Amino acid sequence: MKLNPFEILKKYVQSGEIKDWRWEETHIHRQEEYLIGESREMIVERSRRVSDRQFHLYISVPIGSDQQGGYFGQLNELDNFEKELSAFIEKAQVSSEKLWEVDAFVENKSIASAKSYDARVLKDPSLVSRGLTEVLAGQVQNITQSQFNSGEVFVTSTEKMVRASNGYEDVLKQSKIYVEVCFSSFGTEESDSQEYVVTRWGVHSDQIDIPEMCKVSNENCNALSRAEKMPTGKFSVLVDSEILAPMFDDVVTQLNLQRKYLSLPFISSGELLVDGSHQHWSLSLDPEIPYGMRTSNYNQWGREQKKLTLISDNRVTNNIVDKQHGSYLDKKPNTSIGNMRVTAKTPRQVDELRKTEGIVVEILQLSGLFTDVNTLTFSSEIRLARVIDNTTGKSFFAKGGNFSGSFKDNTTQIVFSNEQTDQHLMNFRIDGGVSYFGPKWALLNGVSITS
């Protein structure tokens, strides 16, 4: 009788040839609309439907008494699984890491199912895409102070079936939505036409506010047309969640115990994050927040993921510890997957932050923020900012110049806004995407701007 792949894997575990395994079957459906403006109308330049189905297998194999090898690869010959498994074992034996044990799966039946997807997207990404595209088309016709030049609507549904040697079995569902809108100002004799792109990622379609995106794009392309030269100096700088999210993501990375194991820059539990800061805010890793890109009940091996406070009142209270690196460094594993949640104890209304003494530079858009996870520094050319001079009461739009600073120097007096938001980011530098939930704005102190 021919054994099915799981029976074969079980046989290999029993014989000791394989230590652990994890099987993943992933189905992806995506609808993409590429939109372009033409004579005040929005037309579909490209319409794209993508399907994908992949089978992956991870196996670990024992090597000597204190090492193990591992290999994660795509399964291509399911009809001849045992032959392919032999090749997997051979490849796993090429790798080597210190031995660690995967815990047996413990199911928590009382756990509420994580809200990691929009059911409408899972049912039919094309329908959601069509709905979002229609909303955008309506906005394009309504906006007359600028012209729509282009947009994109991508809607993706993912279902991943997971089964592992430790007893973990699950079906993970996820939705991702990306919308981009871009309007251009009308050029005049005094000023060239300018464009302002607004992008949003989300897990649920309710997180994508297309009318607001169009409003911002329309207003700011016109603001760019009258933007002046950026002043030079050190200023209080108001940044929004689009900048806060990658900055905090670097901090979260430095709190991961894996970095200690590899001797990379690492901030240990008990340490102060920022010298001299008296600000009261906390940062947690929270996998339970609905509709985050890292909302999940379990990690890849089925370990339950719960909210974990990482920083409280400027002091690191916990490091992120996965089972592997925890066992190497004798630390108890906790949560390694989650969304960032920032909470401020004494937030203020953003309008108050704008009225901070002296000059406040409110960043509206950066050309491209570069952050360095090792040094926690950041820098970018400023695409558009609002300069608010509270000594003269003058306010104007400005562009150009370089915004640069470091988390440790420029958050000593950080003040967060009362206004809350969710910000989801995904790019080729952030694997799988990140979500930030917390204050929509924060005022950084003494940031260098050079123009």
Place this chain on the structure above:
Amino acid sequence: MRTQLTPSFLILRDQSEKVFEYLQEQLHSHLYISISSQRIFKENFLVNPKEQSYNDDLIRGMNIRVFDGSTMHEWAHPQSDLGVIKGELDQWLETLKSIKPAKPVYVSPSWTERLAAVSESEILSQVSEAPETSEWVHFGVPQKKPWPKSTQEGMDWLKDRYTDFKNETLKLEEKHPARVLDFSLARLDLSFEEHCFIDSSVRMTQALPRVLCVIAAVKKGERGYHLTGGLGGMETIQLTSEEFHHIFNDLENLVKAEPLPPGRYDLLMHPSVSGVFAHEAFGHSQEGDTWARGRSKAKDLYESKESVGNSHATILNNPAIYKNAWEDAMAWGSYFFDEEGWLASEQVLVDQGQLQLPMTDFVSSYRLQIPRTANGKRESWSHGIYTRQTNTYFSEGDKTFDQLLAQVKNGYYARHPYGGMEDPKGMGIQVGIGYVEEIVDGQLTGRTFKGPNGGAIQMTGYVPDYLNQIVDKSKIDAFSQGKDHSKYPWNEIGGCGKYHKESVHAGCGGPYLLVSNALLS
């Protein structure tokens, strides 16, 4: 021996051809139908002090494209066997069957027409004089030293290189910061990329072997690294003690670097940095889809014939660099044809300060009614096509490195790029630089500087200003006195993102380049 197609890809190619024939039967003859299929087998070897790992991935899929004169309809699927996909495909085709254009929406050029626009012998030598439409034309890459024959051989090769590197650190003085490293790694990526393209006029395939080796070291949060490789065999990798000492020097320079006072300085750029400058300056704004979307000021500047730079400001894009300067490899962004079956050739984007026509993909070329170029690229089969850069670089000058250095009274030398960004409509530019070394009276002083915040330095400003501030450029072979022997300037290994997501391979480079009045902070 040139790279050939794998048996697995030959099956994918033949299945794609059958799907193409089916589409021709099902859809109106005036529609423009094409198929591009891809199979990429990627292997990644990694060694660091704590572990060694090997992983691989197979990326395989087919893209069907149907253009109706206004919209490009696309269907992407991992399977290509008509028997397997027919049900799903028929469902999608239903939406297209009612489209019946009055005349052909696009006439695909014949082989004769395509070859007439190409001058590179590496392409011409692989095509018979006038191939039939139904004939498959294959393009391969010469490999002098074969890739590792097995996973174990690949890992052994990498471990040997890592050991060479570690042994070299032991030869350093006790006080040298690289003598005892916090972290280091060696990585080898081997990627065998096979593509086919089918439309009513041509059938073509290519097999691109991509090799990348990285050695990186970290000390006190600072990072030194060396990237080497290209398209070809193992001969593309340059890893000698000289390269290791570049890493050590960079680490030493970064650890001791002082904060740079923000300001305007003369800046001498290494080709790695001048390449990022070219890529960002009039690379992105010369992408046809950005023109077509009304998101580039380059279109207005081209139409008004306004100058955007001085006589040194010549920028090219070229996917047909089959010998990367003095290296034994094809440049990183090279290929024989793009994802839409357009043959590679050199293109001037800016000619001595005058903007030329942009790079295009099929849709942007059609929309703008300008010539097609071989710049339709995608991240993988599951991503859409955009107009993307291949190898972007400044043209060479006539000075040696020393002659350029001698022109700097007070300024800095930038060796390592640290990313870049451009605002195509506002013409703002950002070029990241790992650190700079001071130049006084034409001499490097050994004093090094990093950003005022302790991170990378950013060069920011207005693109045409910078292109007017180019003082001089080096020859390709900047350290020899004679004539250049290389046909094209050296291009660094790199990648490029577009609209904050789509990532593709891209080379960028050029000569050493001196600019005045660069805003560094």
